[in-house]
Amino acid sequence: xxxxxxxxxxxxxxxxxxxxxxxxxxxxxxxxxxxxxxxxxxxxxxxxxxxxxxxxxxxxxxxxxxxxxxxxxxxxxxxxxxxxxxxxxxxxxxxxxxxxxxxxxxxxxxxxxxxxxxxxxxxxxxxxxxxxxxxxxxxxxxxxxxxxxxxxxxxxxxxxxxxxxxxxxxxxxxxxxxxxxxxxxxxxxxxxxxxxxxxxxxxxxxxxxxxxxxxxxxxxxxxxxxxxxxxxxxxxxxxxxxxxxxxxxxxxxxxxxxxxxxxxxxxxxxxxxxxxxxxxxxxxxxxxxxxxxxxxxxxxxxxxxxxxxxxxxxxxxxxxxxxxxxxxxxxxxxxxxxxxxxxxxxxxxxxxxxxxxxxxxxxxxxxxxxxxxxxxxxxxxxxxxxxxxxxxxxxxx
Amino acid sequence: xxxxxxxxxxxxxxxxxxxxxxxxxxxxxxxxxxxxxxxxxxxxxxxxxxxxxxxx
Amino acid sequence: xxxxxxxxxxxxxxxxxxxxxxxxxxxxxxxxxxxxxxxxxxxxxxxxxxxxxxxxxxxxxxxxxxxxxxxxxxxxxxxxxxxxxxxxxxxxxxxxxxxxxxxxxxxxxxxxxxxxxxxxxxxxxxxxxxxxxxxxxxxxxxxxxxxxxxxxxxxxxxxxxxxxxxxxxxxxxxxxxxxxxxxxxxxxxxxxxxxxxxxxxxxxxxxxxxxxxxxxxxxxxxxxxxxxxxxxxxxxxxxxxxxxxxxxxxxxxxxxxxxxxxxxxxxxxxxxxxxxxxxxxxxxxxxxxxxxxxxxxxxxxxxxxxxxxxxxxxxxxxxxxxxxxxxxxxxxxxxxxxxxxxxxxxxxxxxxxxxxxxxxxxxxxxxxxxxxxxxxxxxxxxxxxxxxxxxxxxxxxxxxxxxxxxxxxxxxxxxxxxxxxxxxxxxxxxxxxxxxxxxxxxxxxxxxxxxxxxxxxxxxxxxxxxxxxxxxxxxxxxxxxxxxxxxxxxxxxxxxxxxxxxxxxxxxxxxxxxxxx
Numbered sequence: 001x002x003x004x005x006x007x008x009x010x011x012x013x014x015x016x017x018x019x020x021x022x023x024x025x026x027x028x029x030x031x032x033x034x035x036x037x038x039x040x041x042x043x044x045x046x047x048x049x050x051x052x053x054x055x056x057x058x059x060x061x062x063x064x065x066x067x068x069x070x071x072x073x074x075x076x077x078x079x080x081x082x083x084x085x086x087x088x089x090x091x092x093x094x095x096x097x098x099x100x101x102x103x104x105x106x107x108x109x110x111x112x113x114x115x116x117x118x119x120x121x122x123x124x125x126x127x128x129x130x131x132x133x134x135x136x137x138x139x140x141x142x143x144x145x146x147x148x149x150x151x152x153x154x155x156x157x158x159x160x161x162x163x164x165x166x167x168x169x170x171x172x173x174x175x176x177x178x179x180x181x182x183x184x185x186x187x188x189x190x191x192x193x194x195x196x197x198x199x200x201x202x203x204x205x206x207x208x209x210x211x212x213x214x215x216x217x218x219x220x221x222x223x224x225x226x227x228x229x230x231x232x233x234x235x236x237x238x239x240x241x242x243x244x245x246x247x248x249x250x251x252x253x254x255x256x257x258x259x260x261x262x263x264x265x266x267x268x269x270x271x272x273x274x275x276x277x278x279x280x281x282x283x284x285x286x287x288x289x290x291x292x293x294x295x296x297x298x299x300x301x302x303x304x305x306x307x308x309x310x311x312x313x314x315x316x317x318x319x320x321x322x323x324x325x326x327x328x329x330x331x332x333x334x335x336x337x338x339x340x341x342x343x344x345x346x347x348x349x350x351x352x353x354x355x356x357x358x359x360x361x362x363x364x365x366x367x368x369x370x371x372x373x374x375x376x377x378x379x380x381x382x383x384x385x386x387x388x389x390x391x392x393x394x395x396x397x
Numbered sequence: 398x399x400x401x402x403x404x405x406x407x408x409x410x411x412x413x414x415x416x417x418x419x420x421x422x423x424x425x426x427x428x429x430x431x432x433x434x435x436x437x438x439x440x441x442x443x444x445x446x447x448x449x450x451x452x453x
Numbered sequence: 454x455x456x457x458x459x460x461x462x463x464x465x466x467x468x469x470x471x472x473x474x475x476x477x478x479x480x481x482x483x484x485x486x487x488x489x490x491x492x493x494x495x496x497x498x499x500x501x502x503x504x505x506x507x508x509x510x511x512x513x514x515x516x517x518x519x520x521x522x523x524x525x526x527x528x529x530x531x532x533x534x535x536x537x538x539x540x541x542x543x544x545x546x547x548x549x550x551x552x553x554x555x556x557x558x559x560x561x562x563x564x565x566x567x568x569x570x571x572x573x574x575x576x577x578x579x580x581x582x583x584x585x586x587x588x589x590x591x592x593x594x595x596x597x598x599x600x601x602x603x604x605x606x607x608x609x610x611x612x613x614x615x616x617x618x619x620x621x622x623x624x625x626x627x628x629x630x631x632x633x634x635x636x637x638x639x640x641x642x643x644x645x646x647x648x649x650x651x652x653x654x655x656x657x658x659x660x661x662x663x664x665x666x667x668x669x670x671x672x673x674x675x676x677x678x679x680x681x682x683x684x685x686x687x688x689x690x691x692x693x694x695x696x697x698x699x700x701x702x703x704x705x706x707x708x709x710x711x712x713x714x715x716x717x718x719x720x721x722x723x724x725x726x727x728x729x730x731x732x733x734x735x736x737x738x739x740x741x742x743x744x745x746x747x748x749x750x751x752x753x754x755x756x757x758x759x760x761x762x763x764x765x766x767x768x769x770x771x772x773x774x775x776x777x778x779x780x781x782x783x784x785x786x787x788x789x790x791x792x793x794x795x796x797x798x799x800x801x802x803x804x805x806x807x808x809x810x811x812x813x814x815x816x817x818x819x820x821x822x823x824x825x826x827x828x829x830x831x832x833x834x835x836x837x838x839x840x841x842x843x844x845x846x847x848x849x850x851x852x853x854x855x856x857x858x859x860x861x862x863x864x865x866x867x868x869x870x871x872x873x874x875x876x877x878x879x880x881x882x883x884x885x886x887x888x889x890x891x892x893x894x895x896x897x898x899x900x901x902x903x904x905x906x907x908x909x910x911x912x913x914x915x916x917x918x919x920x921x922x923x924x925x926x927x928x929x930x931x932x933x934x935x936x937x938x939x940x941x942x943x944x945x946x947x948x949x950x951x952x953x954x955x956x957x958x959x960x961x962x963x964x965x966x967x968x969x970x
Binding site for chain 3: 068069070071073074078100101102103104106107108110111114115127128129130131132133137138140141144145148303304306307308311334336337339340342343344345346347349350362364
């Protein structure tokens with residue numbers, strides 16, 4: 001297939017946290033609020049005059065300082081973020097909103113605060129309580145926390161308009177981008193998709209770490225390009241898989257899976273689009289803030305939600321994705337030391353295999369995967385096992 | 398009658414003294430724990446054979 | 454060997470390669486006879502327990518029951534070196550703890566489908582999480598809250614260091630990572646291994662101490678609900694528990710939990726019963742505050758591992774429901790005051806006053822008696838004992854909901870592992886000042902992310918505050934990862950190479966208890 005026009009540009013954007021579009025937005029006088037988790041409603045951090053960046057630590061090398069402050073038992077994502085913060089890699093931020101959702105990320109941000117890593121004069125840290133159950137009580141705390149920890153400091157510290165109207169404007173921009181990304185993602189359902197999982201991952205990832213409005217033209221052009229794009233004839237992959245699990249912001253991860261013979265047709269992980277890039281529907285009869293929070297609470301597939309409906313719903317959702325995207329198998333992945341996904345991966349992989357009948361590969365991985373031979377071998381073996389199963393079915397075995 | 402009472406008291410005292418000597422010996426030389434430590438491996442083997450339905 | 458504290462070489466009692474010790478300690482005639490009488494009492498409880506056929510059945514059905522063979526030895530380990538009133542304080546604590554756990558297990562096995570199978574009685578039981586407050590049962594006087602994980606996992610490891618290794622392995626065989634906390638891992642392992650008693654009208658789970666604990670509940674609830682039809686409620690206590698903004702959310706969770714229990718059991722919440730418990734709970738808190746107050750002076754009396762284990766039982770599991778505990782508290786205060794007036798010491802020399810912080814090695818809770826006996830390091834208070842001392846309302850139903858919410862937010866361990874760095878980091882230095890401590894023994898539970906995440910800042914701030922900080926690295930419930938000897942070595946190395954001190958009891962410096970219970 002012909003390369004996408006902006007793919008190289010998106011790759012470049014992902015090379016550093018303070019990328020070209022972030023710098024451009026800052027030059028325009030907008031303030032940048034960092035976040036570290038999908039549970040912080042990103043649309044509220046993107047009110048007119050502000051934009052948000054989900055923190056990553058691209059091209060991570062040594063994480064010695066992160067390890068000194070947080071030991072080697074915390075996930076590498078949290079240590080890499082702290083390392084980058086100590087190195088001064090996030091000094092473009094004007095504030096950081098962290099959810100007290102997982103201990104490790106919370107501690108990473110607390111270390112950033114106590115070690116005074118952010119020099120901006122009016123810089124603020126906020127730690128949000130995030131509901132652990134999707135219900136009315138959970139929604140009430142989500143709304144009050146979003147108001148107190150996001151809207152109030154944005155208004156009081158930086159004079160950002162946080163009115164209902166401003167929230168609706170932000171949702172509109174957010175929806176435009178999400179709609180484009182969703183439409184691009186639809187191509188993955190084709191029998192011979194005209195977009196690879198890697199390309200889609202680049203596009204989605206960019207939307208989390210750049211001011212969204214500045215991506216809009218490029219995304220529109222990419223969609224047009226894709227509509228005309230002819231996929232290569234012949235089989236480019238041996239199996240279609242859904243990738244499910246914890247945070248993946250390492251561009252090499254999806255590439256490695258695809259180099260091993262599997263096409264990633266659905267991205268059910270943090271920094272992925274399912275969920276995360278769906279449109280937020282607002283009505284006029286209720287305030288926008290409540291509707292936004294409700295959307296995030298019910299759409300989230302984070303393993304942290306502990307009520308039964310959510311727990312069972314997570315596995316049903318994976319099944320639904322596998323069916324919609326015609327997947328042959330599921331890869332459950334988990335970053336090492338992640339407590340939430342350690343459990344979710346264990347149960348999810350058993351349930352999807354035993355109760356839903358999918359071939360499932362279950363893997364633990366580091367933050368920066370590089371060209372891990374071990375994971376490559378496991379994915380290759382998984383792809384082969386899917387092929388053997390298919391052959392078995394064809395042959396009536 | 399008095400003789401009978403004395404006899405009962407005597408028997409009770411002897412029983413109490415024997416109980417004390419034996420139980421104190423068990424206590425002081427940790428014989429209770431030594432015994433349980435000796436039988437525990439056999440009980441573990443028993444539990445390896447108990448049928449359980451392992452599943453998530 | 455004798456009446457005087459420090460007169461016995463305690464290390465000589467260990468037998469390398471053996472599970473148990475050579476003999477019990479000689480504490481002089483009076484104290485030895487007293488200790489013997491308490492041993493008889495413990496044996497009596499165990500004997501009575503085994504006379505019940507349900508319990509015998511359970512003994513041969515549940516693997517973890519084997520750990521309870523070691524109850525007398527656990528008491529010995531936690532009374533090592535004690536004499537006089539201090540020995541009496543410890544036994545007062547352990548007598549009740551042993552009785553309470555025996556009662557809890559007897560209730561479980563009476564109702565359990567695999568043993569007693571008393572269905573009517575089972576309807577009166579509500580399953581609670583391990584490490585969960587039990588105050589929600591105070592308002593249901595006809596119901597009994599039972600934590601299945603307490604005897605199966607939590608207490609088991611106190612009794613035998615490798616008690617739950619089997620269950621950890623089972624969970625890992627099912628694909629759970631080896632780097633999660635062994636406690637919820639073992640709890641999930643017991644469930645997978647089909648080794649929990651099955652009973653109860655419903656279960657009340659809670660996001661207690663950590664992310665792993667929350668997730669382990671999901672595994673347990675799955676089997677409870679889908680296989681046994683026991684409905685589960687997940688009580689979501691807020692994480693940022695020190696903030697005003699989350700208190701209404703917490704209170705609503707309490708109201709929802711009460712309604713859930715009412716719906717499942719047909720019982721009605723009883724405010725009179727609740728306030729009776731609240732009064733007792735406050736009285737118990739006042740007693741504990743007296744002990745803590747004594748620990749700020751030169752002559753602390755109620756300290757260390759025993760204070761921690763007893764506080765866990767009284768504060769969390771009992772919550773004012775059992776009058777015997779308040780009676781015991783008053784007795785402890787009386788004994789402690791007597792010793793305080795006489796300026797009695799627990800070990801012959803107090804060289805360092807230490808705050809014990811972090812999550813204790815459950816397989817080595819008697820590390821604290823070792824610290825005091827071997828090096829004269831006095832473990833004044835530990836993190837698990839530093840729980841809420843706030844008085845709760847004794848007559849206002851509206852306020853009582855918020856009080857319960859406060860207590861569920863401030864469960865043992867959770868009150869420090871959650872709630873931001875201030876409750877973990879800043880409070881420690883405050884306690885050092887309050888208790889005139891010159892040293893901190895910091896348990897570094899390797900898979901406790903909330904603690905590990907503050908490692909570097911503990912180091913830096915200890916230096917700033919002029920506090921000597923000794924790390925004691927462990928893996929909570931898995932001695933295969935970090936053996937007990939390694940914990941002692943952490944201290945020995947520091948005491949020898951940094952402080953250049955000699956041990957009070959040299960026989961304890963190097964002991965071989967790798968195979969010991």
